[in-house]
Amino acid sequence: MTHDHDHDDHHEHGSELSEMQLRVRALETVLTEKGYIDPAALDLVIEAYETKIGPHTGASVVAKAWTDPAFRRALIEDATKAVQTLGLLNRVGDHLIAVENTPKLHNMIVCTLCSCYPWEVLGLPPVWYKSAPYRARSVNDPRGVLADFGVTLPADTQIRVWDSTAETRFIVLPMRPSGTDGWSEEKLATLVTRDSMIGTGLPKTPGEVA
Amino acid sequence: MDGIHDMGGMHGFGKVEPEPNEPVFHEKWEGRVFAMTRAISFTGIWPIDRSRSAQEKLPPDVYLSSSYYKRWELGLESNLAALGLASADEIAAGHALRPGTPLARKLGTSDVAGSLTRGSFARPASAPARFKPGDRVRAKNIHPATHTRLPRYARGRVGVIKAVRGCHVFPDTVAIGLGENPQWLYTVLFEGRELWGEATDPTLKVSIEAFEPYLEAA
Numbered sequence: 001m002t003h004d005h006d007h008d009d010h011h012e013h014g015s016e017l018s019e020m021q022l023r024v025r026a027l028e029t030v031l032t033e034k035g036y037i038d039p040a041a042l043d044l045v046i047e048a049y050e051t052k053i054g055p056h057t058g059a060s061v062v063a064k065a066w067t068d069p070a071f072r073r074a075l076i077e078d079a080t081k082a083v084q085t086l087g088l089l090n091r092v093g094d095h096l097i098a099v100e101n102t103p104k105l106h107n108m109i110v111c112t113l114c115s116c117y118p119w120e121v122l123g124l125p126p127v128w129y130k131s132a133p134y135r136a137r138s139v140n141d142p143r144g145v146l147a148d149f150g151v152t153l154p155a156d157t158q159i160r161v162w163d164s165t166a167e168t169r170f171i172v173l174p175m176r177p178s179g180t181d182g183w184s185e186e187k188l189a190t191l192v193t194r195d196s197m198i199g200t201g202l203p204k205t206p207g208e209v210a
Numbered sequence: 211m212d213g214i215h216d217m218g219g220m221h222g223f224g225k226v227e228p229e230p231n232e233p234v235f236h237e238k239w240e241g242r243v244f245a246m247t248r249a250i251s252f253t254g255i256w257p258i259d260r261s262r263s264a265q266e267k268l269p270p271d272v273y274l275s276s277s278y279y280k281r282w283e284l285g286l287e288s289n290l291a292a293l294g295l296a297s298a299d300e301i302a303a304g305h306a307l308r309p310g311t312p313l314a315r316k317l318g319t320s321d322v323a324g325s326l327t328r329g330s331f332a333r334p335a336s337a338p339a340r341f342k343p344g345d346r347v348r349a350k351n352i353h354p355a356t357h358t359r360l361p362r363y364a365r366g367r368v369g370v371i372k373a374v375r376g377c378h379v380f381p382d383t384v385a386i387g388l389g390e391n392p393q394w395l396y397t398v399l400f401e402g403r404e405l406w407g408e409a410t411d412p413t414l415k416v417s418i419e420a421f422e423p424y425l426e427a428a
Contacts, residue, residue, distance in 0.1 A: 024239040024283055026304040028246060030296050034310025036253065037317065042245035044322040049244070050234045053326065093328020095375065112218030112361050114262050115278065120328060124244075126232050130278045132223040139218045139363065139416050140406045148226040158413050163218065165359045166395050166419035167331040168375055195228075 054123035057088050058171055059192035061121060062203075063185040065098075066176040076100055079171065083121065093120055095168040101175050101199075105158045108145075108199030109170045110138040116164035118171050122194060129198065139163060149200045172199045179206045211355050212362060214270035219363040219406065240279040247286050252317040252325050256289055259385035263357035264288040333392035335377035340422055341396060345371045348428040349398070349420060357385035360424040368428045369400040372417060380421055394422040 031037045061083055065072040074082040079098040083089070096118060099107040111117065112135045117125040128134055138145050142159045146152065153159070162170045174196040180188060190209050195201030217223075235241040247261065264285035265273070276284065290296040300307045317325060341347060351366040352358075359381045375395040383391040402414025 020237070020280060020283070021239045022304075023301070024242050024246075026301050027283070027287065027296070028242055029304055030300045030306050031246060031250070031290075033306035034296060035316070036295065036310055036313060037246060037249040038319065041317045041319050041322055042242060042249060044319055045245035045248050045317075045325075046235070046241040048322065048326055050241070054234075089327070090323065091327045094330040094332055110218075112363075113215055113359060114265070120326075124234055126229065127236075127278065128226050128228050131226065132217055132220075132274065133226045135217040136220040136223045137226070140402070140410070140414075142414065143411060145226055149228060156413065158415065159411070161414070161416045163361065163416060163418045165361060166375070166381075166421070167328075167378060168395070168397075168419050169328075200226075200228075 049124055053119065055121075055192075055194035055197065056189070057123075058118070058121040058194070058197045059189040060088055060185070061086065061098075061171070062173055062192045062197065063188035065173055066180075066188050067185050072100075072173075075173065089120055093169075096121065097168055097170050098173050099160070099162060099170055100173040103175070104156075105160060106153055106199065107170075107172045108138060108142050108159065108161045109164065109172060110135060110161060111164040112136070112139055113163075113165055116167075116169065118169040120169075121171055122197060126194070146200065149195065151201060172197050174203050177203050177205050211266055211357065212353055213266045214273045215266045216362050218361045235279075239283075240277075243279045243283045243286065247282055248325065249317040250286065250290075252321065253313040253315055255293065255295070255313055257379070257384045259357055259379075259381040260289060261285055262381075263385040264292075266357065331379045332376045333379060333390060335392065335394065339374050339377075339394040339396075341371045341374070341394075341425065341427075343371050343373060346428045347371060347396075347398060347420075347425040349418075349424055350426055352424070354382065356382070358382050358424075360420060361418060363405055364398075364400065364418050364420070367400055367404050369398040369404065369417075371396050372399045373397040375419065378421070380423070382421070382423070396420050396422070396425065398425065 032039055065075050075098045079096040080092050080094055084092045101107055115125055115130040139161050142161055164170060177191055191204045193201050196203045265281045268284055291298060295311055346368060348368045349360060349364040377392045378395045380391040380393040383389055397417050398420045399415055399417045402410040405416060
């Protein structure tokens with residue numbers, strides 16, 4: 001197609017976005033002028049979630065649990081306390097709960113009412129986690145949801161869905177992949193995907209990171 | 211409220227669509243809305259359940275057709291207006307038209323690191339927990355028109371207490387200005403077939419986090 005056409009498409013797309021950009025900018029200006037917010041502090045909040053807070057923290061927790069049985073027990077007992085001992089975060093917020101997958105049990109996390117998610121250890125949730133399809137189907141068709149992620153579990157595996165309807169927050173402790181004997185925590189952490197800690201995925205296999 | 215936000219078990223929304231290499235924010239304004247909401251939350255002017263409640267009260271068509279962070283923007287605007295902190299005419303003008311109301315505190319650059327930790331919602335209990343792990347309970351068939359965290363799909367269904375999570379701020383009252391009114395919180399586990407009928411996958415179990423006023427002995 002012509003250059004003009006491409007340009008028009010781009011322009012139209014840009015206008016659509018600017019409606020929200022303008023509205024949000026207007027609100028930020030109003031709140032700043034009224035003395036409620038400091039834009040420089042907003043910059044730091046955004047920077048923290050874009051660069052510091054994310055699933056790498058959860059991956060370190062899982063890798064530690066895979067290599068240290070005492071830590072694993074402590075994590076299942078009280079994840080808030082156990083994660084605190086790793087020193088990955090300034091302070092771990094209350095009521096983090098780790099739920100452990102086994103060969104007979106697969107855990108999956110959802111928030112059907114909004115989008116509650118363990119921000120501290122996984123960062124902000126992906127769009128699909130906040131979407132109507134996931135919130136609607138995960139509680140009555142989790143195997144169908146898993147299929148959307150390309151994951152198939154044995155027919156006799158128990159599926160346990162945790163609906164995050166209060167201020168408790170959940171993280172899945174997935175099973176350690178085979179073929180990883182002797183791996184360091186750092187190397188194991190590279191196998192731990194975000195989705196494996198939500199329960200919509202499985203950890204990578206050694207072959208996938210080779 | 212029995213709103214569109216209470217989506218558990220609804221049909222017709224289609225497939226879940228994961229996005230490879232998804233950015234934290236897709237547009238710059240999403241980050242600004244997110245951070246503004248955090249900053250206003252830091253002032254202590256309203257509890258998180260009031261933010262949830264404002265989004266739940268959006269008209270269903272608006273809720274469904276708005277992206278996640280657009281809902282945050284709309285919810286934030288709604289609560290600011292309801293409390294007289296900022297009005298629609300000011301947002302339309304893009305400038306404050308009236309002086310601000312003094313707030314308890316303001317998120318400054320030096321507060322940000324400390325503000326990233328989740329707040330605690332646990333509170334001292336005023337009475338012993340009514341249920342213990344193993345107890346059979348029925349989620350009450352209640353339909354409050356205001357904010358609640360008891361999903362529709364669990365109402366009237368029988369489950370088992372799996373864990374007692376302590377005594378927590380009660381969303382149903384704190385969201386509408388009736389105080390924290392702390393209540394015992396439980397993990398209640400339901401068989402998939404109890405929730406969805408006999409045709410359901412027999413390997414499915416679903417738990418909710420339920421406050422004591424949502425439950426009765428079964």
